[in-house]
Amino acid sequence: xxxxxxxxxxxxxxxxxxxxxxxxxxxxxxxxxxxxxxQAALILTRAGCTPPEDYTLERLKGAQGPAExxxxxxxxxxxxxxxxxxxxxxxxxxxxx
Amino acid sequence: xxxxxTVDESTLPTALQSGLRAIRERMLPGAFVVAxxxxxxxxxxxxxxxxxxxxxxxxxxxxxxxxxxxxSQVSIFARVSRNFPNADSYGVVTVPFLTRTDGRPIExxxxxxxxxxxxxxxxxxxxxxxxxxxxQGAPQRVxxxxxxxxxxxxxxxxxxxx
Numbered sequence: 001x002x003x004x005x006x007x008x009x010x011x012x013x014x015x016x017x018x019x020x021x022x023x024x025x026x027x028x029x030x031x032x033x034x035x036x037x038x039q040a041a042l043i044l045t046r047a048g049c050t051p052p053e054d055y056t057l058e059r060l061k062g063a064q065g066p067a068e069x070x071x072x073x074x075x076x077x078x079x080x081x082x083x084x085x086x087x088x089x090x091x092x093x094x095x096x097x
Numbered sequence: 098x099x100x101x102x103t104v105d106e107s108t109l110p111t112a113l114q115s116g117l118r119a120i121r122e123r124m125l126p127g128a129f130v131v132a133x134x135x136x137x138x139x140x141x142x143x144x145x146x147x148x149x150x151x152x153x154x155x156x157x158x159x160x161x162x163x164x165x166x167x168x169s170q171v172s173i174f175a176r177v178s179r180n181f182p183n184a185d186s187y188g189v190v191t192v193p194f195l196t197r198t199d200g201r202p203i204e205x206x207x208x209x210x211x212x213x214x215x216x217x218x219x220x221x222x223x224x225x226x227x228x229x230x231x232x233q234g235a236p237q238r239v240x241x242x243x244x245x246x247x248x249x250x251x252x253x254x255x256x257x258x259x
Binding site for chain 2: 027028029047048049054055062063064065066088089090091092093094095096097
């Protein structure tokens with residue numbers, strides 16, 4: 001989905017709801033939120049990453065990285081950019097051995 | 098690199114099949130099993146490509162490869178326990194073996210490792226890297242927690258660039 005399509009999606013949702021909808025891409029999922037900021041835990045949970053405390057949410061620069069900001073589950077995430085935002089859910093644990 | 102699968106996933110444990118479905122629905126529609134070992138399944142989790150060399154837009158199956166590597170693209174495979182979530186997964190395989198631009202070795206990446214043999218045989222390649230990368234403390238409660246394996250494997254490669 002390109003930026004114009006995302007913009008159209010946001011505008012369409014706003015027209016129906018009477019307010020802005022914030023579009024979030026995480027993995028293969030597209031999620032919509034009616035408010036900003038939201039807790040990182042909410043984004044992670046809606047992406048199926050539960051319990052959210054097992055993951056770090058990373059805001060990406062562009063569609064596939066690199067990460068520009070990290071959030072723990074309890075952190076607030078501001079979504080009010082002009083365009084849809086891309087995130088990844090990185091599991092905690094694991095590592096070199 | 099074009100990779101195809103000859104593995105009949107219907108023969109895999111039900112929990113692993115559920116995990117694979119979750120990966121495809123939420124993370125990576127193109128994920129598939131490349132090879133089977135007695136205790137592990139080798140899952141293709143896409144590619145990483147340097148942004149500067151990528152042709153076209155990035156996709157969910159092709160995330161950024163750090164510039165600290167000499168190579169411009171790598172295919173990534175996660176070595177997942179066939180008994181997930183009841184046993185730990187272990188290891189990431191990359192094709193090709195990755196080298197750093199500064200020449201520093203990556204201590205947990207190995208050439209000619211037996212744990213990469215099934216992947217290399219399936220792909221017809223001999224230039225894989227096996228990364229000793231554990232699952233300790235990673236999500237492992239229900240089959241759908243297998244979605245974590247995609248970023249778990251990508252993080253392994255990103256860590257090698259630090």
